[in-house]
Amino acid sequence: MAEAAIxxxxxxxxxxxxxxxxxxxxxxxxxxxxxxxxxxxxxKSTLMSILYGFYQADSGEIRVGGKPxxxxxxxxxxxxxxxxxxxxxxxxxxxxxxxxxxxxAESEALLKKSIVKARSELxxxxxxxxLEVDPDAVIEELPVGLQQRVEILKALxxxxxxxxxxxxxxxxxxxxxxxxxxILKQLKEQGKTIVLITHKLREIMAITDTVSxxxxxTMVATRETAKTxxxxxxxxxxxxxxxxxxxxxxxxxxxIKLSVKNLTVRDSRGxxxxxxxxxxxxxxxxxxxxxxxxxxxxxxxxxxxxxxxAVSGSVMxxxxxxxxxxxxxxxxxxxxxxxxxxxDRHHVGLVLAFEENENSILGYHDDPKYLNxxxxxxxxxxNDARDKIEKYDIRPGDCRLKTANFSGGNQQKIVxxxxxxxxxxxxxxxxxxxxxxxxxxEFIHKRLIAMRDQGKAVLLVSVELDEIRSLSDxxxxxxxxxxxxxxxxxATEGELGLLMAGVERKEAAE
Amino acid sequence: MDVLVQLIDATxxxxxxxxxxxxxxxxxxxxGIFDIGLEGKMLAGAFAGASxxxxxxxxxVGLGAAILTAVCFALVHGFASITHRGNQxxxxxxxxxxxxxSTIILGQAWFKQGGRTPSLSGGGRFEAITxxxxxxxxxxxxxGTIYSDILSGHSLLVYVxxxxxxxxxxxxxxxxxxxxxxxxxxxxAAVDTAGISVAWLRYRAVICTGILxxxxxxxxxxxxxxxxxxxxxxxxxxxxxxxxxxxxxxPVPAMFACLLFGFLEAASIRFQGMAWPxxxxxxxxxxxxxxxxxxxxxxAGFIGKAIPPRAGGVPYVKER
Numbered sequence: 129m130a131e132a133a134i135x136x137x138x139x140x141x142x143x144x145x146x147x148x149x150x151x152x153x154x155x156x157x158x159x160x161x162x163x164x165x166x167x168x169x170x171x172k173s174t175l176m177s178i179l180y181g182f183y184q185a186d187s188g189e190i191r192v193g194g195k196p197x198x199x200x201x202x203x204x205x206x207x208x209x210x211x212x213x214x215x216x217x218x219x220x221x222x223x224x225x226x227x228x229x230x231x232x233a234e235s236e237a238l239l240k241k242s243i244v245k246a247r248s249e250l251x252x253x254x255x256x257x258x259l260e261v262d263p264d265a266v267i268e269e270l271p272v273g274l275q276q277r278v279e280i281l282k283a284l285x286x287x288x289x290x291x292x293x294x295x296x297x298x299x300x301x302x303x304x305x306x307x308x309x310x311i312l313k314q315l316k317e318q319g320k321t322i323v324l325i326t327h328k329l330r331e332i333m334a335i336t337d338t339v340s341x342x343x344x345x346t347m348v349a350t351r352e353t354a355k356t357x358x359x360x361x362x363x364x365x366x367x368x369x370x371x372x373x374x375x376x377x378x379x380x381x382x383x384i385k386l387s388v389k390n391l392t393v394r395d396s397r398g399x400x401x402x403x404x405x406x407x408x409x410x411x412x413x414x415x416x417x418x419x420x421x422x423x424x425x426x427x428x429x430x431x432x433x434x435x436x437x438a439v440s441g442s443v444m445x446x447x448x449x450x451x452x453x454x455x456x457x458x459x460x461x462x463x464x465x466x467x468x469x470x471x472d473r474h475h476v477g478l479v480l481a482f483e484e485n486e487n488s489i490l491g492y493h494d495d496p497k498y499l500n501x502x503x504x505x506x507x508x509x510x511n512d513a514r515d516k517i518e519k520y521d522i523r524p525g526d527c528r529l530k531t532a533n534f535s536g537g538n539q540q541k542i543v544x545x546x547x548x549x550x551x552x553x554x555x556x557x558x559x560x561x562x563x564x565x566x567x568x569x570e571f572i573h574k575r576l577i578a579m580r581d582q583g584k585a586v587l588l589v590s591v592e593l594d595e596i597r598s599l600s601d602x603x604x605x606x607x608x609x610x611x612x613x614x615x616x617x618x619a620t621e622g623e624l625g626l627l628m629a630g631v632e633r634k635e636a637a638e
Numbered sequence: 639m640d641v642l643v644q645l646i647d648a649t650x651x652x653x654x655x656x657x658x659x660x661x662x663x664x665x666x667x668x669x670g671i672f673d674i675g676l677e678g679k680m681l682a683g684a685f686a687g688a689s690x691x692x693x694x695x696x697x698x699v700g701l702g703a704a705i706l707t708a709v710c711f712a713l714v715h716g717f718a719s720i721t722h723r724g725n726q727x728x729x730x731x732x733x734x735x736x737x738x739x740s741t742i743i744l745g746q747a748w749f750k751q752g753g754r755t756p757s758l759s760g761g762g763r764f765e766a767i768t769x770x771x772x773x774x775x776x777x778x779x780x781x782g783t784i785y786s787d788i789l790s791g792h793s794l795l796v797y798v799x800x801x802x803x804x805x806x807x808x809x810x811x812x813x814x815x816x817x818x819x820x821x822x823x824x825x826x827a828a829v830d831t832a833g834i835s836v837a838w839l840r841y842r843a844v845i846c847t848g849i850l851x852x853x854x855x856x857x858x859x860x861x862x863x864x865x866x867x868x869x870x871x872x873x874x875x876x877x878x879x880x881x882x883x884x885x886x887x888x889p890v891p892a893m894f895a896c897l898l899f900g901f902l903e904a905a906s907i908r909f910q911g912m913a914w915p916x917x918x919x920x921x922x923x924x925x926x927x928x929x930x931x932x933x934x935x936x937x938a939g940f941i942g943k944a945i946p947p948r949a950g951g952v953p954y955v956k957e958r
Contacts, residue, residue, distance in 0.1 A: 212831070218832070239814060
């Protein structure tokens, strides 16, 4: 076998008392796609940051192409041919593609020659790998998929032979992700070595040759992808058996809790995003809305939960109308038993700079049980937060910690705990498991099923088709602002996929 | 005609310290370091310049001392906000107070003239330069007047200030340093991952700020006036910041913004106590307040959306 492209021997790294990486050994064969999988906080990103010179290991050795090297700064990593595509793109948003590509790799003090050189180099890369992008486009005007391509181009322009991608699909739509995978396969064929960090098992199975699993800072196993299964990997990641398919009993639908009639919603540009949508949700059932992102699901739940004005139509909650046209007061809706877990927990669901206990009551802060006359009852709030932390297994279990310091999955649990513990009659949930790892997904799914079994009405919006299929009792498919079909929980992926692509639109309209 | 020429001439003189301070702020803020300490650095520069010029009798030594002092103040701001990731506004305010207090105390201790520095004369000041041929073309209508009465007859620093505008543009948009400077003000993480030191880049930016505020200070005390008077910057550093926002952090618009403020100030001086047709006599105070009133009005929405450098005011911390 050829010399390993990268070899890590005995890598250790601690941040204060937290041991992010313990005694990591890893060998990556050249010309392969090597997946590194693990839950959020397992130490994957730290390990790759060490490899890229962003941090330095406390101890251990790195070998590239068989030679031991020290990587102290990203410059050292770039010099030995390591390039990195970060989870949050390292791009200057108001620069052009070209400016971003040359930043840090300008050959001399004046820019002119660097720009000319980069332009022809980009054309060459475009020919070789099919990485098309307009060099003069401004980054912030490009869709996310193209921005990511610029990141890849940046690395290739610097002569990267080894490309590390940190959670590359987290921000991509499914078609964009597929496109990315095609690019990665092509890069592999050209002899590049690719390291793919992810917590999505499906991606690992789809594209990698070899996969290494990390758990709590240690490397627990390395497998040939062809010889392992999703079940085995999930078990290795979490350290116990994981139910990938939710177990649930028959739904026992009760009275209609939420009734949407002829709802039409436009976005800020005046484009009709939700077009004449009607449906009912009964207590004791989960209704899932499937659809490719951007087909009106977001606007639909925003309108129902009082964040966005509707143009026409009506919504009844427990038989009484919600003023969706004049904009309902979300606070009042909460009092009436409608809870909302927003799709975007960072911008809508949480104040990241707040302590955990503050976020755990946000929106319910005028509930008398959290108040002491006109003042907040801090003790009651913190005790309440501690209860939720225990019940939802939020980690780390410190209610005084700043919310930004929790991992994505735990932040999601904070939001879910807040909304579910208010015991709402209707729960609207957007992307409940986006950016959440396997163990937490299982937990969140169980809680949603438990809500249903208590007779609550749950409206679930998710771009993860698997999630919709395993949780929902009824599935509505949205395409281009309309509900183009309704199916039972036994609908196949192919059937839903066609509806989501708008193929059966005509039949559905008739 | 004479009034107009005088007004334009005065506008240029008054605009110069604004322009230098504004460009100084541009370097810093484009690199992501907010600097409300322009005022203090200018004041410290003015005092150091006038003191050194008074002692040595050389305007050039004065200029050097002004630049050195302002750079030191800028490095203090850099140390607080880059190395120690302190709050940039607090650091800037502190610098303003230190400069306002220390210039008076040191001035009184050294020269015993109530905080003033001794009056400069001869080689202690930057004198007006007459451009070649200015006398000869003086009588040519319009063009001659523009050349000899408006363009000619300023001190060296005036020309330096205006030449700094294209120079700054060139640095920002045509050099590697400029590209990196703009990048670090927008997304320092991108700069860091590209293998460039964020701290060193930002330090270089605040040094540029120091140099330019030093020149601005020297202009006030060694060129426009003949010595240092307490609080002689009189809020120019803040007006320069307002101009920087109008100009949306771009060098050429910055020049026009500074000229506009300079014009208003020059006009308020020129037309003091004058009776206007229909209105009558306008109180001096109103005229003096005009530039500031305009600042508020313009900032309140007449300039469109001014988007500051995205990483402005935020210390860079490597994420985990």
